[in-house]
Amino acid sequence: MRLPEHLELLLGDEPVLDVYAYGPWRVPDGLFEEVTARIDALAADPRCAGLTTDEHKLLTLPASLVLAEVYGMLAFLPGGGAIKGGSMSQLPERLLRAHLVNQSPPSSRMTRWDAPGGRWRPPVDWLVEAPDRDLAIELSRDCLVALEGIAPLEERRRALLRLYDAPPPGDANVPKAELRERWNAHAGDDVLAAVPELLGPVGYLEWVCTGLVAAFEHLKAVAPVDETVEAHLVRLLLQGSMEHVPAELAVAVGEDRYLEVQERFPVEKRGFKPGPWQERTQAWLLRALVAGAADACRAWLDMAMRFVATVQGLPGDPWFPRSEWIPVGQFQTDLRRVFGTRRKVINPLAATLAPAPGTAAEAAGGAPAAAVDTSLVGQPEVVAVLAELSRASAPVRLLLAGPDGTGKRDAAQDLGRALSLAREPLWLTANLFVGQRLPDAVAKLHADVRDCAADRLLIIEGLDAMVADPGNGEALADELHRLLAIHPDLNLVALCDAAGDDRIRDVNPALPLRFTVARTRPFTAAGHAELFRRAVRARGGRATRQAIEAAGELLAATPPLQTLRNARLAPHLAGTLVDAARERAAAGAEPVVRKQDVPALLDVGLPTGSPLTELAGLTGLETVKEEISLLVAGTHAARLRTEAGLKVSAPTRHLVFTGNPGTGKTMVARLLGRIYKRLGVLSSGHLVEASRAHLVGEYVGQTAPRTRRLVERALGGVLFVDEAYTLSQSSYKGDYGFEAIAELVKMMEDHREDLVVVVAGYEREMAEFLAANPGLESRFPKRLHFADYSDDELIAVFEQLAEADGYRLAPGMDEVLRRALRRVPRGPSFGNGRLMRNLLDVAVARQSERVAAAGRKGRPSRAELVTLRPSDLPPVLDRPDELLGLYL
Template sequence: MRLPEHLELLVSDEPVMDLYAHGPWRVPDGLYDEIRGRIDAFVADPRCAPLTTGQHGMMKNPAPLIAAELISVLAYLPGAGAVYSGPFTKLYHELFGRFMSTPLDPKKLGSWSGLAGEFRPFEWLEDCRDQELALTLARESLGVFEGLEPFERRRQAIAELYGDPPDGDWLGLSAERRRDLWTAKADDGVLDALPELHGPIGYLEWVCSGLLPVHEHLREIAPHGEDADQLLVHLLLQAGKSQVPAELAVVLTEDRYAELLGRFEDRRGSFKADAWSVDEWAWLARGLGAGAIDVCRGWLDMAVRFTAAVQGLPGVPARPDPVWVPVAGFEEDVRRLFTPRRRIVNPLAAGLGTGLSTGGSRPRGGARTRVKVETDLVGQPEVVAALEEIASGPGPVRLMIVGPDGTGKRDAAQEIVRLVQRHGLADPPLWLAGDFFAAKEVSAATVHLHNDARDSAGVRLMVIDGLDDMSKDDRSGEAILEQLHRALDVHDDLHVVALCEPGGDDRIREVNPGLALRFQVARTRPFTAEGYAELFNRAVQQRGARAHKRALTAAGQLLVGTPPVRNLRNARLAQRLADIVVESVRERTEPGEELVVKRPDVPASFDSPGADPMAELEALTGLGSVKQEIELLVAGAKATKMRRDAGVPVPA
C-alpha cells in the first residue's frame, strides 16, 4: 500500500504539522526560531513592555499582555474542534516555552488535539484600556504567525476582519458583545475561512453539510451498517449528550429531527461508547485498505467538529470532551499500514510466479496473472519477482535494485530494458552514474537531470547506477534526489531503475523519504555455493569448455569462501576463476581435443591481487559515521582522478 503524494509526510521522520483540514506540512528548518524571535521582539517593544497581567493560567505571572494575546490567537487558528495531529500543547511550548509557568510533561501529552477554537478578539489586550493601541498591536502581532502554512488562510482572514473595526467604543464591552460586533463585520470571504463566525447554529449546519455526505460516500467505498441518522445519534451519545439538541431541528428537516428523537431514545439505553469507537475504528481501517484515506481524514475531522459544536450548545463550540471518535487508532493504522517496509519474497511464490504484486508504482486494480520471465539471473528471487511484475503490466517502471556489487544488478537492468522495449520504449537506455554529477554545482546537476528525465519520458529506460552515491555529494546530492522526485511526479511515463549498494535504500529514505516511496525495492544477495557453481559453469562454457559436476561443486565451495578484492567480487570472482582454470586445462589438452574441467583442475585457493581495505573496513562492526566519511573521501578522490585522466581541470 502506498500513500498519495500529498500525504507521504505522514510516515516520514520530518518535522510535520498536520491539521486535517489542510493536510500534513513540513515545518521549514529555522521557522520556529524565527517566530520565537518575532514574539520576543514584540514583548520587548516599548509599547508592549509595560503591559502585563497577573491572571494568566499558563504563563508565569506577571505575564506579557501581548504574549497572552498571541496565545489566544494561536488557539483560534486551527478552527473550532478541528483535528490537529499531535499535542497542540507542544506547539504552545515550542513558541512560548520561556514564558510558561510549568515545563512540558511528555507523559501528559495526547496523540492528537481538538481545541474549542473560540473567537475571543482582544481577550487580553482589553486590559491596556487604549482601544487604538490595542487594535494596532493586534493587527501587527498577527504577522508573528506568518509562515505557518496550515493556519495561513485563517490568519489572513482575521487580518482582513481587523482591518475594518466596528464603530464606537467596543474595547470596553463584554467579551461576548465585543465578539458579536466584530463577527457582524465579517464578509463572505472571511466567513468562508472562519465558518464558526456564522454562530453556533450556523457552524453546526456547516459541519453537518460536510459530515453527512462524506459518511455516505465512505459507506459506498467500505460498506458499513451505520446510516447518516444513526451516525448523528451515536455522535451525540459519545459526546455525552442526554438529549438531542433542538438546534439540530434547524439544521435538519422537522420530520428528520422527529425521527432522530425516536432513534435517540431507542439507542440511549444500550449504547456503549467504547464499543462504538472500536467499530468505527475498524470501519475506517477498511476505508484505508480501499484507498480512501482522504475521505477517512475528512470524516474524522467533521465528526470531532460535530462533537465540539453540540457540546458547546447553545453557545459556541467547546473543546471536545468526552470524545470517542477514533482519531488515535486511525493514525496508528496509517503508520502501521503505510510505513515503507522491506519486501520479503516467499521462495515458493517466486518459484511458481504467483506472488502478490506489491510494487509501489505498478497499476492497481483486479487480479492479474504474472508473466513468467526467462532470465539468466542466478539466485536472486526478489529481482526475478520484480521482473515478472514489470512484464505483467503497462505501468511505469520505478524499481530500486539494492545489493552488493557483482550480484547481477546491471544484468537485471538489461533484462528490464528488453522488457520495456516490448511495451514500445524502443530507444537504447540512458545510463547515468554518480560520477556524472560529482561536485557539480546544484543548478548544473539539477538541470542535467531535468533534461535527461524530460528526454527519456515515454522513449527509453533511465538507469541510474549509484543513486545512493549521488545522494552523498555534499554540494548537490539532496538537490539531485529532489529533482528526480519532481521528475517522477511530472512524467507519468518516465521509467527509472536505480542501482544502489547495500543500505542505499535507507540512505535515499533518510535524505528524501518522498522519493523512496516512489520506488519498489528489490534486493540482490551474495551467492550460495550452488549459485557460484552455476556462475562458474556458465563462465567455463563461455570459454569453450565444459566441467564435471564434482568440479562445479568444488568451484562453488571455493568461491563462497573467497574474500572479495575491491570490485572483484561475487560473479566477477567466478569469471576470474574460470580464466585461471580453463587456461590451465588448455595447456594440458592436446590441440583439437575437448576442453574438460575436472575436479583436480579446481585449485584449493586462487591468488587475488591483494587485500581490499574497503572490504576490511566494511567488515568492522559499527563505526557507521566513520565508514560514511571514508566512503565520501574515497568517492571524491576517484572523481578527481577521473577528471584529471580526462583532462578536465580539477579545482584546488
C-alpha cells in the first residue's frame, strides 16, 4: 500500500501549494518573492496613478485597482469553489501581504485548506475608472503576466491571456452582468475547457455535476456504499444548508434525476444531520484511500466542494461555500496519518505466541508454515525447498544451482540458521582443492567431512568447478560420493553456477542423485524492484512506488558487468540515487528517491560519450581506424539482413593486434569493447587485461581453472592478452602455457556470442604464437597492425597529454621535441606514446621545481603555473641512448 508518487509531497514539510485539480506542487525557493516584486512594480507603474478604490474590504485603503484586480485573480485562478491546500495555499496573504489590512503571518500547516468562490471579473470591472477601455484590458493582462510561474494556475492564467488578447467588441459602459455575458460568449472552446466558469452558473454547475457523478461512481466501486447518485446529491445539498433543490439542477443532471432528487429531498431533510454525515463520509473516503484510490478521493472532494459553492451561489456565480461539512481537513489528516513515516516497536508477543509449524495451519487444512526465516526475493522454488528440508528429520543434502548473484549464499545461510546445529557452518570453496596434489586434496576433503558430521553444516561453494577440474576433479567427485554414504548424518549444501548440476552429472552421474536440487532464477523486473526498495531502505532512504517500478525495469534491462550482476545491481543503483536524494533533502529529512531520479540507462562501468568519436580523435592509427570502421559497417549490415529475414552467420570477432609498445593497442581494445556494446554485440563492453602470469599456473592443475576464471570475468566484454606469444615460447614440452592456450581456445568457442578476445604482441612473435596451436589461426582471422608513430604524431600526442593535464606548451617546445626524436633509434624497444607520457611527467616535475623556486620570490602568475617551457624538458635529450634507458 503506497501513495501515488505525485502525492508524496503531502507527507513532508516542504513548501507546497496543492490545488486539487492540479496536484501538489513544490513552490520553488524565492518564486513568491519574485512574483510579489512584479506585483509591486506594476502597482507603482505610472499608468496606475490615481486608479484607486475605497470599497475593498481586505486591502488597505485607498486600494490600488491593480492590486484589487490581482486579489480577485488569486481567488479565481484555482477554480470556482475549488480546493487548494498545503503550506503555501494562502496566496493573497503571501503575495499581497504588505497591502492587506490584516497582516498576520500566514499558516504553514500542510493540512491547511480553503475553497474560495473566485468570482471572475472582466478586465473593465474593477478597472472601470481607467481612462479608456484599452488601458483597462492592458492593465488586467499585466496583472496576469505578473502571476506567471505558479504552475497550478498556469493553464487557466494562459487561457485568460488568450481571451484578453482578443477582447470582445463593445462599449465598457454597460451593466456588469451584461459585461460578463459578453466576455463569456466571446471565449473560445479552448478557453472554456480551461476556465469552465465562463459557461455561466448553469453551465458550470453542469460541468461540476458531470465530474462529481463520475468520481462518486468510481469511489463506490472501490469502497462500496449503500447510496444512489440521487441520494448522494440530496445529502450534499443538505450538508450545504440548502432549503430547496435548485431548479438549475434539472439542466445539470437531467430531468429524470432532478425529479428523483426533488422527491427524496424532503424525506432526507427530516432526519439529516451534517455531523454524522461528515463522519460517515470521512470513513468512506478512508476505505477508498487505503484501497489505492487517493486521486479519486481528492477528485470527489474537489467536485463536491465546487458543487456546494455553485448551488449556494445560484443564481449568481460560485462563491465561498458556507457550512463546509465536507471532510477535506479530515481527509488530509488521514492521508498523512496512514501513509506518513511511523516509528515501529516490535511486540514481543509476535514472537512468543507465534503458531508452531505444523499445528494451527495444518489443523485448519492449510499449508504448514515455513520454519526458514528467509529474505530471498523472486526464488519460490528455493524457498519451498528450504521450508521442506527444515521440517524433515533426515540430514540436509541440497544442491543449489543458478546464476551468480541470485541468492544462493543467502539461502545456504538461512538454512544454516534454521537447522540450529551446534556450530556455525563451514564454508569451503573449489579453489581450496584446485592445483593441490591429489592425496592432499582428498585428505582435506576427508578431514572437513569428519569435522562437520552430525553437528555442523558443510557448505561447498563451486562444487561444479571442483569436480570439473581436469586435474583432481573426477577423483574428488568419486570421493565425495563415497563420503556421503559413509557419513549419513552429514548436512551438506553445495552451490553451483547455472546448469552446474549438469556439469557434475557429466563427471559423476551418481553424485547429483545424492542431493535435492533447487535452482535460482534471474530476477524479473518485480524482483529487481523489491531488491531496490530494500537497498534504498537499508541506506536510510525511501523510494516512491513509481521510482521502485522504474528501477526494477531499468535493472532488469541492465547487462551485467563481470561480478556486478543480478542482486548486486540494486545496491549499486540505490547507493547513487540515495546519495543524490540526501544532498537535496533538508537537514535531517528522510531522503526520497522519485521516478525522475531513476536514469534511463544504467552504465555500470563504462565511460559516457561516443567511443567511435574517441577513436577518431586518437592521433595517427589511420589504418587501424579504417579496419575498425569496416568491422562496424559489417555489424550494421548483419543487423539489417537479420531484420529483413535473411540468414546471417555470426562472424568471428576475435582479433590480433601487432606492433611495438606504446602504439595504442590497449586503448583501442578498450574502445572496441564500448563500440561493440553500443552495437549490441557485447552485453557489457568492459575490458579485462591479462598476461601470461594471469593465465598460467605454478602447479599441475592450476592453469586451466585460472584461464577459465579469467575468461569468465571477461564474458560480455573484451579479453585483452598482452604479449600473448609468451604462452608458446617455452622450449619445455610440458610448459603450462600450452595448456592455457588449449583452454583459451575451448572457452572462445563456448562463449563466442558474448566474448571478444584480442591477443597482442610484436608482429613476428605473434605469427609464431598463432602457429603454436591448430585452433588459433582459424579463431583469429583478423589482424590489425599498429605502426610506430611519426615524429609529428608523437609531438601531437605530447600536446594532447599536456592539454589533458591542464598544461600548455610555450613556443619552441615542438622544435626541441622534434630535434630530440630525430636522434632516437626506432627499434623494437621504442616506447612511442609511452615515451611521450614519461617525458611529460619529467617535464612537469621540472616545471614544478622551477615554479616553486620562483614562488619564493613572489607569487607566480596563472600563466606561469600552467606553461611548460623547452627548458623543462630533461637534458638527456642530447643523449638518446640515456633517453631510452631512463624513460622506458
